[in-house]
Amino acid sequence: MVISPIYNEIIWALGAQDSVVGIDLSTTYPPEVKNVQTVGYHRALSAEGILSLHPTAVIHDNNIGPPQVVQQLQQLNIPLKTFNAKNDSFDGTKALIREMGAYFHKEARAEELCNTLDTQRAASLEKVKQYTDHPRVAVIHFGRASNVYLVVGKGGGGDGGGVSQMIELAGGQMAVENRGMQRMESPEIIAQANPDVILLTDYGYDRLGGSVDQIKALPGVATSNAARNNRIYRIEENVLNYFGPRSGENIAKVAAIIHQK
Amino acid sequence: MTKQHASRQILLVALAVVTLLTLAASIRYGAIDFRVAEITRALASLLPGNAAPTLDQRIFLELRLPRAILCLLVGASLGIGGTLMQALFRNPIVEPGLVGTSSGAAFGSALFFVLGGVLHIGTSLWSLPIAACVGGVISTYLVFLLARSREDGRASIVMLLLTGLAVNALFMSAIGFLSYIARDPQARSITFWSLGTLSGASWKAVEIVAISTIVGALIALRYAKQLNALMIGEEEATYLGVNVNRLKWIILSVNVVIVAVATAFTGVISFVGLVVPHILRMMGGADNRFLIAGSALTGATLLTLADLIARLAVRPAELPIGIVTSAVGVPVFIFLLRRRQYVF
Numbered sequence: 001m002v003i004s005p006i007y008n009e010i011i012w013a014l015g016a017q018d019s020v021v022g023i024d025l026s027t028t029y030p031p032e033v034k035n036v037q038t039v040g041y042h043r044a045l046s047a048e049g050i051l052s053l054h055p056t057a058v059i060h061d062n063n064i065g066p067p068q069v070v071q072q073l074q075q076l077n078i079p080l081k082t083f084n085a086k087n088d089s090f091d092g093t094k095a096l097i098r099e100m101g102a103y104f105h106k107e108a109r110a111e112e113l114c115n116t117l118d119t120q121r122a123a124s125l126e127k128v129k130q131y132t133d134h135p136r137v138a139v140i141h142f143g144r145a146s147n148v149y150l151v152v153g154k155g156g157g158g159d160g161g162g163v164s165q166m167i168e169l170a171g172g173q174m175a176v177e178n179r180g181m182q183r184m185e186s187p188e189i190i191a192q193a194n195p196d197v198i199l200l201t202d203y204g205y206d207r208l209g210g211s212v213d214q215i216k217a218l219p220g221v222a223t224s225n226a227a228r229n230n231r232i233y234r235i236e237e238n239v240l241n242y243f244g245p246r247s248g249e250n251i252a253k254v255a256a257i258i259h260q261k
Numbered sequence: 262m263t264k265q266h267a268s269r270q271i272l273l274v275a276l277a278v279v280t281l282l283t284l285a286a287s288i289r290y291g292a293i294d295f296r297v298a299e300i301t302r303a304l305a306s307l308l309p310g311n312a313a314p315t316l317d318q319r320i321f322l323e324l325r326l327p328r329a330i331l332c333l334l335v336g337a338s339l340g341i342g343g344t345l346m347q348a349l350f351r352n353p354i355v356e357p358g359l360v361g362t363s364s365g366a367a368f369g370s371a372l373f374f375v376l377g378g379v380l381h382i383g384t385s386l387w388s389l390p391i392a393a394c395v396g397g398v399i400s401t402y403l404v405f406l407l408a409r410s411r412e413d414g415r416a417s418i419v420m421l422l423l424t425g426l427a428v429n430a431l432f433m434s435a436i437g438f439l440s441y442i443a444r445d446p447q448a449r450s451i452t453f454w455s456l457g458t459l460s461g462a463s464w465k466a467v468e469i470v471a472i473s474t475i476v477g478a479l480i481a482l483r484y485a486k487q488l489n490a491l492m493i494g495e496e497e498a499t500y501l502g503v504n505v506n507r508l509k510w511i512i513l514s515v516n517v518v519i520v521a522v523a524t525a526f527t528g529v530i531s532f533v534g535l536v537v538p539h540i541l542r543m544m545g546g547a548d549n550r551f552l553i554a555g556s557a558l559t560g561a562t563l564l565t566l567a568d569l570i571a572r573l574a575v576r577p578a579e580l581p582i583g584i585v586t587s588a589v590g591v592p593v594f595i596f597l598l599r600r601r602q603y604v605f
Contacts, residue, residue, distance in 0.1 A: 022577070040578025043449045046460040048324050049577030051316075052292035065450060067389070068461030076319055183441070 001055035003042050003064050006087050006242050008033060010097055013113055013245040016104035022053040029238040047072040057081050089165070090121060093243040113245050120248025127252050128171040131259040136175040137167050138195035138226070139240070140184070140218070142204025149204055149218060151189050153178040162242040170255035172197070190220030197233070197258045198226040201241070205234040233257050269551045272544060276558040280333070283565045287329040290569060292577040295321055328462035331526065332568045333561040334470045335459070336533060338523040340560020341474075341481055342516045343534030344541075344552045348488040349512050350418055356535040357520045360425045360513060361400035364432035366524040367455050369396020371439040374450045390466070390525035397521030404428045405513070415506055418495075421513075456581030457528035459568050466526045477519035478557055484511060485549040492547065531583050532590045533560055533567075543597055563590070 002008050003024040011017055012030050024042040027033050039049050043065040050058060050073070057079040064070060073080060083103070085095035094114045101110025139152040141163070152163045153176040164174050175195035182189065190198075200215060208214035215232050216222045226232055235257065239250045289295055295303075295317075303318035305311055314322060342357030350359075358364065373392035408416040408424040440451045487508050490498040495505050524530070541555045567585040574580055 025578075038578060040575065043446065044453050044458070044579070044581065046292065046458075046572075046577070046579040048320060048460075048572075049292040049579055051320050051324075052577045063446060065446075066453065066458070066461060068463070072324060072461075072463070075323060076316065180444075 001039070001050055001053060001058045002027075002060075003039070003045070003058065004061035005029065005238065006096075006244050007059055007061060007083070007100070009238070009244045009246075010100050010113075011104065014097075014101055014104055014106040014109050016100075016106055019104065021055050022050065029236075045069050047076070051076070051078070059083075087243040088161070090117065090243065090247065093117065093245075093247065097245065117245060117248045121251065122248075124248055124251035124255070125169070128169070128255045131171050131255065133171075133260055135172050135196040135231075135258050135260070136193070137172040137197045137199060137258050138175040138190055138193055138224075139163050139167065139199045139201070139235075140190075140204060141181065141201045141237070141241070142207060143181075149184040150181040151176050151178075151184055152181050163240050165243075166240055166247070166251065166254055167258070169251045170258060172254075172258045184219050187220035190218075191223050192220075194224050196225045196229075197231045198224065199233055199235045199240070199257070201237040202234055203237060265546070269545050269548070273551070273554055273558070276555055276562070280558045280562045280565075283562050283569075284329060284333060287332065287565045287569055288325060291325060291572045292579075293317070293320060293325075295325070323464075324462070327464045327467045328459050328568075329565070331462040331467050331470060332459050332565050334467065334474045335523040335527050335530070336561040336564025337557035338470070338474045338477065338519040338560070339530060339533040339564065340537040340556035340558075341478055341553055342520045343536075343560075344538040344549070344556040345481055345488075345512050345516050346534070347538050348492065348549050348552070349509065350422060351492060352422070353539065354535075355422070356532075357516055358429070358529075358534070360421060360516070361404040361428040361432065362397045362517050362520045363524055363529050364429045364436070365400025365403075366393040366397035366521055367529050368400065368432045368436050368439075369393045370454050370528070371436045371443075371451045372396070374447045374454070375439045375443045393525040394521045397524060398517060400428055400432055401513070401517045401521070416509065453581055454528040456583035457530040457586075458571075458579070458581050459527055460579060461526065470523055470526060473519050473522040474557075477515045478553065480511065480515050481553050482550065484508060485553055488512070488549040489547075492549075527582070529583060530564070530586055532586045532594075533564055536590050536594045537563060539594065540597065 001022045002011060002020050005027045008020070008023055008027040009029050011020060012032065017032070020036055022037050022039050023033055025038050025040055026042055037053060039045060039053070042063060045064060045066070047069045055078070058073060059081045062082055070080070083096055083099050085092055085099045087093040087096050094117060097110050097113050101107045141150045141152055143150050154164055154174045167174055175193040176189065177193075184190070198221065205215070212230065212232055216227050221227055235254070238244075239246070239253060288300065289297070299317065300321065303314060303321040306314040306318055307322070339357060346355045346357050346359060347353060369392040370389060373389050377388065404421065404424050405416060407428070408420040410417065410420070436451065440448045443451060487498070487503045490501045490503050491505065491508065498505050537556045537560045538552060540559055541552050545551055545555065564586070567582055567589065570589065571580040571582045571585045
């Protein structure tokens with residue numbers, strides 16, 4: 001039982017997926033995770049639901065709830081496991097991959113993943129150099145739990161500010177200066193930041209039927225440079241929001257989207 | 262009269278049987294289905310001399326059984342609360358949360374979710390229920406206080422009703438503000454709590470809710486006849502020898518305690534308290550002795566059915582129960598209203 005999108009992505013990359021009996025709703029990558037039973041939203045879990053899949057351990061990244069359910073699992077002596085390393089940077093991600101590799105006895109594969117990550121990162125950064133512009137990017141993330149659109153600011157988005165770091169590595173800059181994520185309650189946030197490019201994470205994008213006109217109707221978006229020049233794009237949540245084994249190549253992906261063609 | 266009395270007795274017995282049947286289903290089915298033999302073995306493992314329970318047996322004994330029983334008790338509490346409030350206010354649209362209890366409890370829990378992280382008080386299993394219960398009692402007390410007339414210290418029904426609406430709105434705005442400033446995970450906790458769930462049930466919760474529900478039900482039954490007199494009118498009840506002001510305080514206090522305690526452990530569960538008394542009135546008239554006993558049984562049955570649906574609909578995941586109670590309860594209720602020529 002693994003309740004964490006990043007842990008699951010690494011497990012599949014390590015080739016240790018056969019030991020996973022259940023995942024949470026927010027795990028969406030790789031696509032094969034669809035074949036595994038989900039136990040629902042990671043903050044609205046049910047102890048019985050988890051135990052009905054007979055896990056020998058529940059692995060989570062400290063973002064689970066409600067608290068009583070965690071207590072119930074502890075009382076029934078179900079082992080709960082959290083890895084120490086955090087994927088808040090490339091080094092942190094490599095540490096996490098190695099730690100998980102050791103846990104699942106896939107040390108060799110873990111080293112391979114770390115090497116690929118480094119090589120791809122270097123290659124991506126080389127590609128980024130060819131772009132001379134530094135677009136100011138606003139990222140709009142759709143919070144599925146409370147159905148709100150959130151503007152990601154500097155240092156914010158996903159684990160350890162994943163969004164902000166990815167944008168900067170890809171040669172862009174964050175248009176919204178406020179730290180962390182905030183709700184799009186006031187149109188002034190985006191209007192004032194006046195980004196050159198707007199990225200909308202997949203869920204929020206598809207929810208509006210993928211129509212750019214609908215996206216322009218979000219508060220403050222219409223007057224921005226991005227709307228005027230039609231530089232509003234869809235991006236996969238799992239590409240942008242957190243660091244993982246694919247982050248090396250993802251830098252190039254993000255760069256290809258945000259820079260002028 | 263005696264004939265009506267007898268038919269109500271039969272109806273109550275029938276309701277009790279239905280309650281037991283749903284309880285049996287609730288024990289048997291869920292994310293894990295327990296066969297009858299397994300249930301017997303699990304229960305037998307409690308007897309001295311038998312082998313210690315296996316994991317599946319412990320899941321049954323420590324998760325399923327307390328949940329099923331807590332569900333009965335909370336349903337009964339909400340049913341009784343609804344009946345008492347509708348009788349006291351002589352108004353069919355009143356539900357137990359009207360005098361501020363559930364919005365106050367929700368505010369207490371929201372405050373806990375947002376500040377608990379900052380002040381590091383989130384460690385104890387009891388912090389959340391206590392915060393919710395205190396919130397419920399404080400907001401209800403606020404309603405009493407503000408509804409009291411300046412001249413004679415009495416609270417008229419209309420004043421209580423309107424003050425309740427106002428205070429509810431105030432607390433809802435406070436909850437809105439808290440979830441606005443909350444970090445994302447906290448905001449999600451607030452959202453889920455306000456939809457209710459029984460997944461956190463434990464034997465300790467069962468004990469506490471059992472005490473409040475049983476004591477509350479007994480007191481309510483004791484005052485049922487006085488509530489009947491009140492149905493005719495406040496003045497008329499006074500002529501019949503009822504101390505109306507005292508009756509109001511007692512009934513309101515009982516409602517606050519049973520609803521605040523139940524809500525503290527499960528979160529806000531909507532609609533049960535509103536719909537249960539109506540279903541009973543359609544079946545058996547307006548005698549409050551019948552309504553209180555019957556609404557305890559019907560509330561327990563309905564909430565147990567809702568919890569079964571919540572557990573089975575998307576298993577092994579679970580729906581918040583508040584979604585089920587409203588989604589299933591409202592259409593049934595409207596159907597009943599339209600089918601019968603129903604007068605409050």
